[in-house]
Amino acid sequence: MSYPRPKRPNHDHGGWMKSRDLSPVERxxxxxxxxxxxxxxxxxxxxxxxxLYYRTNLQLPKSHTEQYNLDNKFWYWYPLYALxxxxxxxxxxxxxxxxxxGFYYSPSTAPAGVDGDVTVAYQSITFIMTELNLGFLLRSVHRWSAQVMVAAVFLHMLRVYxxxxYKEPRELNWILGIVLLSLLLLFGYSGYLLPWDQLAFWAGQIGVELFLSVPLVGEWVAQLLFGGFSLSQSTLQRMYILHVFVFPFLMTALVAIHVGxxxxxxxxxxx
Ligand code: HEM
Incomplete structure (x- = not known):
């Protein structure tokens, strides 16, 4: 079945091929x-x-030194533009x-271990650290990359400042950057609670109390984010869903807009 195509002026392949002297290979x-x-x-x-290629390249000046006649004064600042x-x-x-x-972690506060004295979540972290092949390395890479990212984003913000x-016409991208930084800190916080160890538990408690101290909406937000005013399975489950399902998609989309x-x-x- 054929479909209607607009007539294209350069695509008249009719006579010209015969009219030129072409070698068999060319033909x-x-x-x-x-x-x-x-x-x-x-x-x-x-x-x-x-x-598309030429438009993209128009956006990328050959070199600032060359374009703005900076005479090599600024080259040593360039690495900061890579933050x-x-x-x-x-x-x-x-x-x-x-x-x-995520293949090895379970977000559950149910009792586990020989005496039932630790939670399933904590036990899954212990498993990753002590029994899983290179599990300690995997967890360390995750923690370190997250912390390095916070530091890099902060330094990137200082470079921009x-x-x-941040000045006209880039004000909106600066504001989007503030949203990204806030989201990144919440992303880190939700991950910090996942091991459900003492650090996580008390950080969670501080979070609940922080929200409870906010007038008018505080209680509602604490209920929504932590699943109540004291920590429970609902808290861990919410942090898990935020950390693996909500924040990654939101962050990726906003970073794409930022870079766009x-x-x-x-x-x-x-x-
Ligand atoms: C997830 C965090 C972020 C990522 C991945 C990110 C990524 C980037 C990248 C790749 C660039 C290109 C230029 C460069 O690398 O210096 C850029 C530029 C920019 N970023 Fe970010 N950024 C983030 C957070 C922020 C924050 C926290 C701010 C400020 C509050 C910010 C404000 C800006 C502005 C204004 C520009 C344009 C700078 C220019 O034209 O020289 N960004 N960002």
């Missing part, structure tokens, strides 16, 4: 190319890709190691 190559082009519109797609990308790298490492940890890159805006606006020149 064979063109015949194959045209056969595919008639069916899959190759040339259209290649042209679209070409346009945003470094945060993304740390995020990818945390995501991969986190997905692997001290180079004045940088791509559209281009990097700010050093002031």
């Amino acid at each position: 064979g190559y063109l015949t194959v190319l045209l056969w595919f082009d008639r069916r899959f519109r190759l040339v259209d797609y290649v042209e679209t890709l070409e346009t 945003g990308s470094f945060s993304i790298l740390a995020y990818v490492v945390a995501a991969i190691s986190g997905a692997l940890l 001290f180079t004045g890159a 805006i940088v791509w559209i606006q281009g990097i700010a020149e050093p002031h």
